[in-house]
Each structure stands twice: as structure tokens, then as C-alpha cells.
Amino acid sequence: MSYAAVHDDVHHDHKPTGIGRWLFSTNHKDIGTMYMVFALIMFFIGGAMAMVIRLELFQPGLQFVDPQFFNSMTTVHALVMIFGAVMPAGVGLANWMIPMMIGAPDMAFPRMNNMSFWILPFAFALLLSTFFMQGGAPAGGWTMYPPLVLQLGDGLPFLIFAVHFLGISSIMGAINIIATVFNMRAPGMTFMRLPLFVWTWIITAFLLIAAMPVLAGAVTMLLTDKYFGTAFFDAAGGGDPVLFQHVFWFFGHPEVYILVLPSFGIISQIIPTFARKPLFGYASMVYATASIAFLSFFVWAHHMFTAGMPLAGELFFMYATMAIAVPTGVKVFNWTATMWRGSMTFETPMLFSIGVLFMFTLGGFTGLMMGITPVDFQYHDTYFIVAHFHYVLVPGIVFGIIAGVYYWLPKWTGYMYDETLGKWHFWLSTISVNVLFFPMHFLGLAGMPRRIPDYNTQFTDWNQIISIGGLAFGLSQLILVWVVIKCVRGGEKATDQVWEGAHGLEFTLPSPPPFHSFTTPPKVTEAMAHS
Amino acid sequence: MSVDKLKKAMCGVLAVALYLASGTVFAALTDMPLNLTRGVTETSQRVYDLHMIILYIVTVIGIIVFGVMCWSIFHHRKSKGAVAAQFHHSTTAEIIWTIIPIIILVAMAVPATKTLVFMEQTSDAEMTLKVTGYQWKWRYDYLEEGVTIWSALHEDSNKARQRDPSIDPETVENYLLEVDNPIVLPVDTKIRILTTADDVIHAWWVPALGWKRDAIPGFITDNWTNIKEPGIYRGQCAELCGRDHAFMPIVVHAVPKAEYVAWIETQKAEQAASAASANKTFTKDELMRKGEQIYTTQCAACHQAEGQGIEGVFPSLVGGAIATGPAADHIDIVLNGKNLMPAFKEQLNDAELAAVITFERNKWGNYEKITAKGHADVVQPADVKATR
Amino acid sequence: MSDSHGTYFIPEPSRWPLVGSLALFISFIGGGMMLNGSGFGTFILGLGIGAVIYMFCGWFADVIGESLAGNYNKQVDISFRWGMSWFIFSEVMFFAAFFGALFYIRVFSVPWLGGEGSGFTTNAFLWPDFKAVWPLLMTPDMTLLDDKGLPLASSFVPIKGIIPAFDIPAINTAILLASGATVTFAHWALQKDNRAGLCWWLAATVLLGFIFVYFQIAEYAHAYHDLDLTMNSGVYGSTFFMLTGFHGFHVTMGAMMLLVILIRAMKGHFSRQDHFAFEGVAWYWHFVDVVWLGLFVFVYWL
Ligand code: HEA
Ligand code: HEA
Ligand code: CUA
Numbered sequence A: 001m002s003y004a005a006v007h008d009d010v011h012h013d014h015k016p017t018g019i020g021r022w023l024f025s026t027n028h029k030d031i032g033t034m035y036m037v038f039a040l041i042m043f044f045i046g047g048a049m050a051m052v053i054r055l056e057l058f059q060p061g062l063q064f065v066d067p068q069f070f071n072s073m074t075t076v077h078a079l080v081m082i083f084g085a086v087m088p089a090g091v092g093l094a095n096w097m098i099p100m101m102i103g104a105p106d107m108a109f110p111r112m113n114n115m116s117f118w119i120l121p122f123a124f125a126l127l128l129s130t131f132f133m134q135g136g137a138p139a140g141g142w143t144m145y146p147p148l149v150l151q152l153g154d155g156l157p158f159l160i161f162a163v164h165f166l167g168i169s170s171i172m173g174a175i176n177i178i179a180t181v182f183n184m185r186a187p188g189m190t191f192m193r194l195p196l197f198v199w200t201w202i203i204t205a206f207l208l209i210a211a212m213p214v215l216a217g218a219v220t221m222l223l224t225d226k227y228f229g230t231a232f233f234d235a236a237g238g239g240d241p242v243l244f245q246h247v248f249w250f251f252g253h254p255e256v257y258i259l260v261l262p263s264f265g266i267i268s269q270i271i272p273t274f275a276r277k278p279l280f281g282y283a284s285m286v287y288a289t290a291s292i293a294f295l296s297f298f299v300w301a302h303h304m305f306t307a308g309m310p311l312a313g314e315l316f317f318m319y320a321t322m323a324i325a326v327p328t329g330v331k332v333f334n335w336t337a338t339m340w341r342g343s344m345t346f347e348t349p350m351l352f353s354i355g356v357l358f359m360f361t362l363g364g365f366t367g368l369m370m371g372i373t374p375v376d377f378q379y380h381d382t383y384f385i386v387a388h389f390h391y392v393l394v395p396g397i398v399f400g401i402i403a404g405v406y407y408w409l410p411k412w413t414g415y416m417y418d419e420t421l422g423k424w425h426f427w428l429s430t431i432s433v434n435v436l437f438f439p440m441h442f443l444g445l446a447g448m449p450r451r452i453p454d455y456n457t458q459f460t461d462w463n464q465i466i467s468i469g470g471l472a473f474g475l476s477q478l479i480l481v482w483v484v485i486k487c488v489r490g491g492e493k494a495t496d497q498v499w500e501g502a503h504g505l506e507f508t509l510p511s512p513p514p515f516h517s518f519t520t521p522p523k524v525t526e527a528m529a530h531s
Numbered sequence B: 001m002s003v004d005k006l007k008k009a010m011c012g013v014l015a016v017a018l019y020l021a022s023g024t025v026f027a028a029l030t031d032m033p034l035n036l037t038r039g040v041t042e043t044s045q046r047v048y049d050l051h052m053i054i055l056y057i058v059t060v061i062g063i064i065v066f067g068v069m070c071w072s073i074f075h076h077r078k079s080k081g082a083v084a085a086q087f088h089h090s091t092t093a094e095i096i097w098t099i100i101p102i103i104i105l106v107a108m109a110v111p112a113t114k115t116l117v118f119m120e121q122t123s124d125a126e127m128t129l130k131v132t133g134y135q136w137k138w139r140y141d142y143l144e145e146g147v148t149i150w151s152a153l154h155e156d157s158n159k160a161r162q163r164d165p166s167i168d169p170e171t172v173e174n175y176l177l178e179v180d181n182p183i184v185l186p187v188d189t190k191i192r193i194l195t196t197a198d199d200v201i202h203a204w205w206v207p208a209l210g211w212k213r214d215a216i217p218g219f220i221t222d223n224w225t226n227i228k229e230p231g232i233y234r235g236q237c238a239e240l241c242g243r244d245h246a247f248m249p250i251v252v253h254a255v256p257k258a259e260y261v262a263w264i265e266t267q268k269a270e271q272a273a274s275a276a277s278a279n280k281t282f283t284k285d286e287l288m289r290k291g292e293q294i295y296t297t298q299c300a301a302c303h304q305a306e307g308q309g310i311e312g313v314f315p316s317l318v319g320g321a322i323a324t325g326p327a328a329d330h331i332d333i334v335l336n337g338k339n340l341m342p343a344f345k346e347q348l349n350d351a352e353l354a355a356v357i358t359f360e361r362n363k364w365g366n367y368e369k370i371t372a373k374g375h376a377d378v379v380q381p382a383d384v385k386a387t388r
Numbered sequence C: 001m002s003d004s005h006g007t008y009f010i011p012e013p014s015r016w017p018l019v020g021s022l023a024l025f026i027s028f029i030g031g032g033m034m035l036n037g038s039g040f041g042t043f044i045l046g047l048g049i050g051a052v053i054y055m056f057c058g059w060f061a062d063v064i065g066e067s068l069a070g071n072y073n074k075q076v077d078i079s080f081r082w083g084m085s086w087f088i089f090s091e092v093m094f095f096a097a098f099f100g101a102l103f104y105i106r107v108f109s110v111p112w113l114g115g116e117g118s119g120f121t122t123n124a125f126l127w128p129d130f131k132a133v134w135p136l137l138m139t140p141d142m143t144l145l146d147d148k149g150l151p152l153a154s155s156f157v158p159i160k161g162i163i164p165a166f167d168i169p170a171i172n173t174a175i176l177l178a179s180g181a182t183v184t185f186a187h188w189a190l191q192k193d194n195r196a197g198l199c200w201w202l203a204a205t206v207l208l209g210f211i212f213v214y215f216q217i218a219e220y221a222h223a224y225h226d227l228d229l230t231m232n233s234g235v236y237g238s239t240f241f242m243l244t245g246f247h248g249f250h251v252t253m254g255a256m257m258l259l260v261i262l263i264r265a266m267k268g269h270f271s272r273q274d275h276f277a278f279e280g281v282a283w284y285w286h287f288v289d290v291v292w293l294g295l296f297v298f299v300y301w302l
């Protein structure tokens, strides 16, 4: 039965009209939509930059861009993808789904929610404007290591302020999510009945609140080193360039779990639905996620093995890094066990989730290899690293987000998307993403460093294959855009439950759901919990 | 388990193995580079073995995990009439798949720790090489011998890597992996290598030696090597260090000890000769010829071949205020650097500096402007020495 | 969970979030231009900060209005509590970055430069005459000599002296601790419906806050004019001004927030049961207080 049907009060469902509906919104669904659209645009901008990278790397020699501009491309590609595409997509899904999943009318702080969003376009305006400045856009890598980054021209303060700005947005978003989940759950929605997507987001929010301010501190020190004569990262004054790396990665490693945990949450919703079987090991999933988050604060220096830490440090960070494989393994095994003896069907969201399962695990394996300090001395700063993190980031996270979009799209729009196109999207993406990223392992092992616009001729063949894979993967994403537009405009009506095996409060609301999700909270029982 | 099922399971596992292996096979057939080098030092070989062990372990885990996933994907599907079981946890299973990975990880950690401890023993080295990274070249000091070598991208590679190259990169042997002055190291000698940098962070990496180390300005990081086989080993800077990060390779010639000793002696003799040249006076022609050479190798990377620079980043020297101003200012900026302009006082001797400065002051129509303003057009080593 | 579900207050669309983002955007543009040496940037920064203040006034006016109109039930109040707590936690992490930097510099980088532990070669080859001491009065580059044995130009200014802990800093510690007490007395007064007590104790807190800031400014002036202790005197000055500077900024903000609370209290806002704005600001004040204790111990004293 549908709770919303009972409580759907037309009077409450009036929507603000005109452009003000979006500019001044206090509605979690509208804000969620804006986040998703913004993320998609940024994904294309970041993707276009990746295409420039791949174009230049198609052949040895410099054909198209200046090396400095190439470095700007890698740097801004990464910043745009991470802070502009993946994080906002995660927050967008959280905005749309969390209130519906926990039976709340909206987010705890609807106005602040809107500000979290509107900061993003402005922050990226700041960042992208550096392309037109004296000295060009940031070109010191997304990791912004000094002293190199301090050689940037007029763009430096804008880079730093953009990072501050994004930090403010993320912290406000995280506070909002925590307050919402802690305080606005429907009666009976105890913590151990929360859908896993909500759980992963609470933990992500903790990570955000703990990590983003540290990044803000790190870049603030860059700013004062450059403009106010401080010496944090200058040995001549008693500081240490490596100090920045410690502070940055104290943020940076938790950051990668900030990116990936929501994706874990999404596939934990989807796999049980299409296996028609409850999620295996719900409690251990929660504890594993929490352990991953906790451990993520103690492994940061695995990015700095070659910086020359004392032996004890290298050993500690090696062991801690290896330890993360255990809770992550628990998650992988639990997903597998969920599929085991299920009754599976393979609609697009399930296909993408299975893609995550396989290819994230692959990326995790290479991560583990890099965690072994002495071997990382060889891997570090080669394409092996690039292969690792793209496997976890693209088929590990972007696929997860895409899976979530397909899964909830009928709920959002009220129409089913085009399943045939969805399947095409999956297969083309999966094949091309492997052509794109798998050969990078070989290049890295054979000794091709990362962040270079030009390379020795022995690397040509693989690079050409990679570039072709990249173009194919990029073009395949146009299908997604087409599917979404088509679905928004109409199609077969979606039922409230949408999927045969779906559980959870969001599927008790009509498709599309009313403007204010649950004006009267539903009562949640044990039987309804745990999809 | 029926035979039929077993067959299908094996198909699944095979598919995964194929997926992993296909790239390998393809590459092997086409001679494309694939794997880590075994290298030529004890360290690199230990590291290689460690790499292969972990690779095998994760491959086996992968085949098992992916195999199970594939099995259920193929068999537990609704279209085959599978009915969903409703179990949703098993403490035993969860304990098992927590414990087994822990055991595997501990097993991996043991050899890893041993290798790491082995690599950290920098003491009782027979000689010391200090490596300093500059944007974008390397300086090598043989500390016991007092010999210094500057090593930058080889001229052919440098020409081929321009936007409109005068040489096709495909035709350059060891493109981007060749330097003007390779360093020479003896085999069977424990060599301590101290890395540091002058401007930004670089990283010194020769894969065949089995490790890399960041070169951090203001700090020295420590490592060692002991090369087993004579040969030429190439590497690259492995930490983003600005515009020309891709263009600062490393070439090590490992030779028998006797050959190394002979080489060091010639280096010492050359350095003495070049120091003596600093007290000579040269003709303008001599200075221009030498200056052109130095300009192409040292300055053209930034100020470009025709002195035009790069708008907004590297100033043009064509008619530039300093290049056509008083000689003293010109000498000063090249000696001491300014912002992104590196200081050359350590890298070039007085004669070389005089040559390159004279070259700049007389090329690109600068001569006319200088003489019109009444500044000196020729700079002699003595002038540079006076400013130092 | 509260029983007042279903009446959670969802505000109408509001322009403040957009105004706020825009205001910050303008401030950042202005700040960036200013740092790049454009005088016009300073003007834009001023404009942006003005807009931020306008946004705060407008936004909080709305919130206060809604609060007085009784829109906020118990559940909304709890949201505010969670929100404020986690906001303060994020501030804690912000300071943690700088404390972390301080510890790293004191425990690792300065001793390494001085030749301890794995820094032996660093010291021997790069900074042979540098000795690690804390406070670091002479930076490593001040100990470098040229070929003729003369000191090379340093990019930093040597420090003539440091600020002793048991002087103004100790007084400031006392002041902040006292202010922590007075704000608690104000809270007790509020809980007893003692409006006059509330106002007086609050006023005392605000006053102590501003006295603290005044002393801090005097101390900075002393450091700059008499001790040559500046942001540019190497890593001691860097950590000193970064930590005390951000703390001083937070005290100033906290004191202004307390001032707003005082004005509201004088206008008769807040009741015995319902005064989260007061409590939130008080938490913030205590947080600033605790950070100061850390500063006093690790920056001034040890
Ligand atoms: C979402 C992003 C994400 C995720 C999830 C991860 C996950 C992991 N990463 Fe990765 N990483 C990045 C993003 C990510 N990483 C990025 C962006 C960089 C580069 C940054 C830069 O320099 O620009 C990077 C770099 C990076 C490095 C630095 C390399 C270098 O620069 O030299 C290291 C080193 O240890 C590392 C390790 C790991 C490990 C051990 C995991 C683990 O969490 C993986 C755990 C998962 C598994 C192991 C698979 C599943 C487990 C099982 C099936 C159980 C059984 C398995 C065993 C017992 C083996 N990563
Ligand atoms: C979530 C993060 C994320 C994502 C999604 C991606 C996606 C991609 N990345 Fe990237 N990448 C990073 C994070 C990410 N990356 C990071 C952190 C770095 C390190 C940076 C550093 O070193 O500092 C990096 C670095 C990096 C490099 C190494 C650069 C170097 O070291 O020199 C390369 C090289 O191939 C690359 C390629 C790609 C490609 C081809 C994609 C593809 O998946 C992109 C797919 C393409 C599209 C989505 C475009 C779609 C549209 C079209 C094709 C239509 C045509 C339109 C136009 C051309 C306008 N990335
Ligand atoms: Cu030097 Cu990269």
C-alpha cells in the first residue's frame, strides 16, 4: 500500500513557478535535480579535457598543445571530475533520495541546502576563469604540491579560493545530511533499519566534515607562503615541502572514500532488488563501511612512500593500507553472497552495478599492490597509478552513479527509460572503459611516467589503443544524455514500486513523488526495512 | 554438482581469466611493453619478485571471486527459473572471509617488510653520488672525486619534441630517453645516492635500479644501489616539476670499475681546462659560436629558439629591456635568476656565461638597439667574474 | 525522536542562499585580484564582504522571525543542535590542520634540518651551520655562508625576541577562561528567567572577548615593531601568526555573535525552554576557549 496515496494532499503540492523555483529553491528534489544536471555538465567538461589529454598522447611528439597547457588539462580535469562531477552527483542523489528513504518531508536545513548547491557554479567559475589569466590555469597537478604550485601566476589565489569555496559547500551539505538522518527519520526507522545508501552517506558526511577543513587549512598555508612570506613549505625558513603532502593526503585519502562510499551504497540498494533477495550481511556491511572510513585516516602517507619517510613510517602506512582490503573485501563478498542463489534479472541498473563489482575490485587489487611500499617505489607516479585510480573512479564510481540514475529515474520522472538504449549504454561503456584503462597498467609497469605530454616511441601502440578507447567511452556517454532526456519527456508509465524486487520507503511514494515527500511520516516496521 | 554445471562454471572462470590474459597475450604477440623490468640490482630483482607474488595472489583471488560472481550470474537468473533464497546472513561465512584475507595479507607483509628493511640500509657505501634536480636538468656530484656533471635532454630529442619539429620523433633513437652528458657508474660497487633539488620537487628514477626517490628542495633523501651488470640504463624524472617535466631524462652508463676510474680522470682534466678558460679573453666570433650552443641547450627551452619567449610566461629576449640594457643587469639576471628564471651561476662557468650573454646581446636585432643606447655588446669572462 | 512529526518547518523559497553564494563569489574575486596586486580588487573585496554581511543580516532576520513566530518545534531545535555541533567539529578539524603543521615542524622538519635522525645528510650537505632550536630565531638560510665566508642574503627576517607565555598571553588565558564562566552564568540566569542577570553576564562576556582581542592586537604590534616577529620571520613566525591569527579571528566573530545575542536578549527574545541561538553561540565560545588553551600551551609556553 502507498502511504503517499493516503497523505497526498494536493494543497501541499503546490510548486513555486518560474526561474525562482530553481534559484531560491528550498526543495530537496529540485536541489537534487540541479546537482545532478550540474554534475553531468561538469562530467562533460572534465571529459572534454581528458579528450585533449588523450589527443595529445595519441602519438609521440607534441602535436596540439603546449606542455604547460597539457599540465593544466590534467590538473583541471581531475579537479573538475572529482569536485565538480562525482561529489555533486553523490550529493545530488543524497538530496533526492535520503528524505524519501527515511520518511522525511525534506532535508533538515532546506535553505542551507540550496546554498550548498549554488556555491558550486560560482566556485567553478572561479576555477575555470584561471584559464584566461596571466600564467594560465593551475598546472601543478590536482595535488597542488608546493613549491611547484607556487610558480603559478595570477591563477593561484583563484585556485585556492575555489577550493575553499567547494569546501564550504561540502561541509554545509554534510552537516545537512547528518542532521537530516539523525533527526528526521520516520517513527520505527531505527539506525539498523536504514537503507545502506543512507548509511554510506552518513559515513561519507562524517568524512567530509573531518577532511574538507584540513584541505582548507592546507591551501591556506599555500596562500600565505606565496603572498605573506610564511615558510611552512620552505626549508630555507624551517618548513618542509613534504609537510604539505602530509596535510593534503590527510584530506586526500579520506576523500577517495568520500567519492566511493555513496557508490557502494547505491549498488547495495540495487543488487538486492534485482537478485530479489535481501542484502546479505546488512550489519557487517555497516560495520565494514565504518571501518573503511575509520582506517582511511591512517593510511594517507601511502601516497608519499617515495618522499623519503623514516622506515617506521613506511612500515606503518604499508600495514594500515593493507588492512583496508579486509573490510572492503567483506563488502565485495557480501554483494556476491547477495547475488548467490538469487533470482536475478539484468536491467540496466543491475548491469552497471555488476560492472562496479568487477571493475572496482580490479582497481582495488592494484591499490593493494601499490600499498606494498617497496614495490610502490617502482609503481609510483607511473601510469600504473593512473590505471588504478581510474578503475576505482570510473567503473567503480561513475558506473555506480549511473546505476543509481537508471534505478531511480523512473521514480523521479514517472516514466520508464528506454531499456534497449540503456543496455547499449552499458555494453559500449564497459567494453570501451576497459580498452581505455586496462592497457595503462602495462604502460605504467613498462615505465611510462604520469603527467607527461610526450613519451618514448615504445609506448606508442598502447597509447593509441587507450586514446581510441577514451573516445569510444566518451561518445558512449552521449547515450546516457539521450536516455535521460527521452525519459523526462515521456514513455511508459512507471509504477510506484518501479521494480518488481524493490523495497524501501521511496517506492511507497507515487512516481513521480509529490513535491514534499512525506508530509506525514510513515510508520516503519521490521518487515519493511532491509531491502 | 552435475557435470553440466561444472562445465558452465569452468566457462565462467575461463572467461575471467581470458579477460585478464587477453591483453597480455595480445601484447606478447605484438612485442608491446608489458611488465616491470627485472632490473640489474639485488633490490630491483627482489622488488620484481615481490611484484610478481602479489600479482599472482590477487589474480588467484580475482579468479575465485569473479568465478563465484559469474557462476551466480549464469545460474541464479530468473530466466532460468531460479527462485530466490531468502537467507541474509551467516556469521560463519563472514568470519571466514574476514580471517582468510587477513592471513593472506600477513603472508604478503612478511616479504615486503624484509625487502623494505633491506633497501633502507644505506650505510657502508663505497662511494657517494649527490643528485640535484633542477627545472629541467640534473646535476650530479661525485662527492669523493669533486667531479660535477650537468645532464639535460639530448639535442636531437629536444628538437624533435618541439611543436613543429625539425626532426621526426619516430626517427630519434631513445627519444626523450637520451641526455647530453650521461653519468658513468661502476658496477659491483655499493653506491650511496643522495637526492635533493634546487627549485621544485623532482624524482630520480631509473627502473632498472629498482626504486625511485623524490628530490626535495632543502632536504636530502637517501638511497643506494649496487649495479650487477654493465650496461646503459635509462630513466626519467618521476615527479611533476613544471612545463618540461617530461623532458629531463636520466642515463646511467654502468661500466667495470677500471673503466669508471679512467672516466673520472678525464672528467677531472676537462673541468680543470674549463676553469682555466674563465681567465681568457675571447673574440666576439668565438663567444657567439659558443653562445649559440649554450643558448640552445640551456635557454631555448623557455625563451624559445628565436628568443621570442612565450607570451605571459617567459619574456621575449628580442629587443627586451634587459637584453638590450646595461650589460651588468643582463649578467645579474642570468647569474642570479629571478622568479621563474633560474640562477645559472652554479651551472655555467664564467666563459660560458659570457658567451651566452654576448650571443643574446647580438642576435635578433639586439645589436643595433644596444649600440644605439651605447651599452656594451660583448661580455668577457672577466666581466662575469667581477659581478659574481 | 520527537512526537511532533509532520509539522517540521520547511521554509518558503528564499533568496538568501543565492545572495550568499554570490556575495562570497564577489569577495573571492576581489581577494584574488587584490593578491595579484590590483587596487581595484580591494574595492571589490569590500563590496563582497558588505554583501556577505547583508546576507547574514537578512538570513538571520528571517530565522529570528520564524523562531519568534513559533515555527520551530522541538524537532527543528534538535536539527539546529546537530548542525551547530558538526559545524564546530569542522572548525576543530580546521585548527587541527594548523596544529598538525606545528607539530610536524617542531617534531620533524626543524630537527631534520638540524641533522637529527634521518636528517643527518640534509644538515651536513645543505645547512651545515644550522642548529635546531625552538623557538626558531634563525632560519636555516640565515646560517648559509658564501665562498668568502660572508652570510648570504636570507629571504626571512631574524627574530629579536619572542613573546613570553607568562605575560600578556597568560592574562589573555585568564580573560578567556573568565569569559567562559560568565557565559555559563548568563545561561544559568536565563534558565532562572533572570533577564537582568542574563544581560549583564552576557555583556561581561562580550567585554572580556573584546579585551582579549585588544590585547592580542597590542601583542601583534609589539611583535612587529619591537621583536621583528612577523609572518616573514621563518617558520616560527608562520606558525605563530597562523594559529593565533585564525584564533583571534574566531574570537572576534564569537564576540560579535555574542553581541547580537545580547541585543536580542535585551529585546526580550529567548525563553527558559527555547533559546538555542544563545546556546549555539555559547558552545562556539567554549570551543574558541579550548583552542586557546591549546595555543597557550603549544605556541607560547612549551
Ligand atoms: C575512489 C577512489 C579510490 C579508492 C576506493 C581507492 C582504493 C585504494 N587505493 Fe587508491 N588511489 C586513488 C583512488 C582510490 N583508491 C587515487 C585517485 C589515487 C591517486 C592520487 C594521485 O596521486 O593523483 C590513488 C593512489 C593510491 C596509492 C598511491 C600510489 C602512488 O602514488 O604511489 C595507493 C598506495 O597504496 C593506493 C592504495 C589503495 C588501496 C589499498 C585501496 C583499497 O581501498 C582497495 C581495497 C579493495 C580491494 C583490495 C579489492 C576487494 C577486496 C577483496 C576481494 C578481498 C580480498 C583481497 C585481498 C586479501 C587482496 N591508492
Ligand atoms: C572521478 C574522477 C575522474 C574521471 C571520471 C576521469 C575520467 C577520465 N580520465 Fe582522468 N584523472 C583523474 C580523475 C578522473 N578521470 C585524476 C584524479 C587524475 C590525476 C590528475 C593529476 O595527475 O593531477 C586523472 C588523470 C588522467 C590522465 C593522466 C594524465 C597524466 O597523468 O598526464 C588521463 C590520461 O589518459 C586521464 C584520462 C581520463 C579519461 C579518458 C576519462 C574518461 O572517463 C572521460 C570520459 C569522457 C567524457 C565523459 C567526455 C564525453 C563527451 C564527449 C566525448 C563528446 C565530445 C565533446 C567534446 C569534445 C566537447 N585522466
Ligand atoms: Cu623534474 Cu619532473
Ligand SMILES: [Cu+2]
Residues within 6 Å of the ligand: A252, A253, A256, A299, A300, A302, A303
Ligand atoms: Cu590513498
